[in-house]
Amino acid sequence: MTKQEDFINDPFLQDSSSAEKILTDASLVCTYDSPIILHIPHSSAFIPSELQDQFIISPGDLEEEIRLMTDHYTDELFAGNSKDSAVIFPISRICVDPERFRDDAQEAMSEKGMGVIYTHSSSSCAIRRALTVTERLRLLAEYYDPHHARLEALVSEKFKASSRCLIIDCHSFPSKPLPYEFDQSTDRPDICIGTDEFHTPKWLTDEGVRLFESYGFITAVNRPFSGSLVPGRHYRSNQNVFSLMIEVNRKLYLNEDTALKSVSFGRVQEIIQEVLEPMQKRLEAQCIQGSQIF
Ligand SMILES: [Zn+2]
Numbered sequence: 275m276t277k278q279e280d281f282i283n284d285p286f287l288q289d290s291s292s293a294e295k296i297l298t299d300a301s302l303v304c305t306y307d308s309p310i311i312l313h314i315p316h317s318s319a320f321i322p323s324e325l326q327d328q329f330i331i332s333p334g335d336l337e338e339e340i341r342l343m344t345d346h347y348t349d350e351l352f353a354g355n356s357k358d359s360a361v362i363f364p365i366s367r368i369c370v371d372p373e374r375f376r377d378d379a380q381e382a383m384s385e386k387g388m389g390v391i392y393t394h395s396s397s398s399c400a401i402r403r404a405l406t407v408t409e410r411l412r413l414l415a416e417y418y419d420p421h422h423a424r425l426e427a428l429v430s431e432k433f434k435a436s437s438r439c440l441i442i443d444c445h446s447f448p449s450k451p452l453p454y455e456f457d458q459s460t461d462r463p464d465i466c467i468g469t470d471e472f473h474t475p476k477w478l479t480d481e482g483v484r485l486f487e488s489y490g491f492i493t494a495v496n497r498p499f500s501g502s503l504v505p506g507r508h509y510r511s512n513q514n515v516f517s518l519m520i521e522v523n524r525k526l527y528l529n530e531d532t533a534l535k536s537v538s539f540g541r542v543q544e545i546i547q548e549v550l551e552p553m554q555k556r557l558e559a560q561c562i563q564g565s566q567i568f
Pocket residue numbers: 315316345444445446
């Protein structure tokens with residue numbers, strides 16, 4: 275029996291409620307001085323009422339698109355049981371996607387109508403009416419810019435405290451590829467580790483892979499998704515701002531048809547914490563030593 279089968283059959287999984295913590299106003303959860311920041315961009319399924327008239331598909335189709343595109347419960351999965359600081363985007367990525375570049379010219383997904391402001395669905399159907407320039411700028415000013423400002427401020431704060439920080443870019447992905455995805459391979463890993471060639475040192479990638487594999491997870495690097503977010507001010511300019519994306523295959527913790535948690539949710543949440551703790555300790559030790567860790 276593999277370790278993964280072990281945890282799927284673990285009787286502990288029958289009650290995951292004890293490990294759960296509901297995050298209420300959780301756009302910014304700042305806790306103790308861990309050098310880790312959890313960036314959680316896609317957990318919300320909320321569409322503010324003032325934005326609902328922008329969408330031109332039926333309420334049922336919109337609900338279905340949100341089911342497909344939301345990284346359900348990743349706020350709880352990564353931050354619900356954690357002492358690390360978290361920056362959580364408060365509305366659905368369907369409205370504004372904070373993971374995309376602000377400028378469509380820099381963003382590859384804008385070709386698919388899924389740049390910072392989506393115009394098309396995951397199956398390439400038009401979902402939104404044409405926005406005015408003013409409407410577009412308002413969306414960026416009200417949602418995108420404050421989110422990135424919070425993240426940048428937290429990076430600066432952590433950096434001031436310990437001269438380095440680690441952004442964990444927290445996501446989940448469907449077990450079967452959606453039509454918009456570049457990688458249509460069906461042999462999807464359990465965990466996808468995303469890296470940035472400037473901000474992700476090799477030791478960090480190796481540690482992420484080693485730790486998840488120690489729990490029996492099939493882990494892949496930059497497949498089916500690649501990259502890891504760093505806010506603009508530090509992007510490609512400060513190599514002591516580290517970043518690592520962790521994408522969890524939704525089949526591990528979710529009933530993907532209903533978007534409800536599966537019985538495995540609590541255990542997967544625990545494992546994520548067990549993976550982050552050694553990363554944090556290693557980073558803290560190196561902060562104290564002030565050593566070069568590339
Ligand atoms: Zn995501």
